[in-house]
Amino acid sequence: MASPAQLSANRLNAKKSTGPSPAGFQITRFNALKSGMDAKSLVIPGEDPAELEALAESYRQQFQPVSPVEVALLDTLVTAEWELRRLRKIQPKLWSEEAFLDPDSTEAKRLARFYRRLDTTERSYHRALKELNKYAAARAQIEYQAAKRDQAAEVDAKVEKHLASFLQYFCEPPTGAPFSFHPEDQTAPDAGEKANL
Numbered sequence: 001m002a003s004p005a006q007l008s009a010n011r012l013n014a015k016k017s018t019g020p021s022p023a024g025f026q027i028t029r030f031n032a033l034k035s036g037m038d039a040k041s042l043v044i045p046g047e048d049p050a051e052l053e054a055l056a057e058s059y060r061q062q063f064q065p066v067s068p069v070e071v072a073l074l075d076t077l078v079t080a081e082w083e084l085r086r087l088r089k090i091q092p093k094l095w096s097e098e099a100f101l102d103p104d105s106t107e108a109k110r111l112a113r114f115y116r117r118l119d120t121t122e123r124s125y126h127r128a129l130k131e132l133n134k135y136a137a138a139r140a141q142i143e144y145q146a147a148k149r150d151q152a153a154e155v156d157a158k159v160e161k162h163l164a165s166f167l168q169y170f171c172e173p174p175t176g177a178p179f180s181f182h183p184e185d186q187t188a189p190d191a192g193e194k195a196n197l
Helices: 004-016 022-028 049-063 068-094 097-101 106-170 191-196
Strands: none
Touching (some): 049 068, 097 106
8 A cells, every 4th residue: 555655746746647748649549440340440540431432332333232242242342442552552661671681570571461461352352353243244144034035025925916917807816715826825626616617
């Protein structure tokens, strides 16, 4: 337990404390900055949130995701692109002569760590891009097949309409049996209908 003299000295010292100096604050201000899944935001001080939103919107316009999987892949793609832009900005600052002359130096280790991070981010980007392109191609194929079926049905309807109007001029439509132009839809006439023909 502290003596009364020590408590008094502690109180006097505490009153003299003014916090970190401006230079000290500049050095330590990013100590608690989180990245990855611990980050509160993709944007760090010095970056423009509008630029990130424009990047995300351009990718949304290009891929137009419709399923939750596509949205997740698009988020991965945008995050990786944003981080790649950030890494490319700091890349020139990491180059030094010492990093190449002494492989055990702090600069060489920092540069190696940087390139591992760059490589991981690029792989993440390309993997998400590849998967998004697969989903987009599959969706385009489904839409193409549906359009092709719709077009064929429309052509069949037009042909049947023209054939029906053409046949009206030359013969009476059959009575009693359903009329169809497709042979598989025709039922064989029974003996009584054959006699009438």
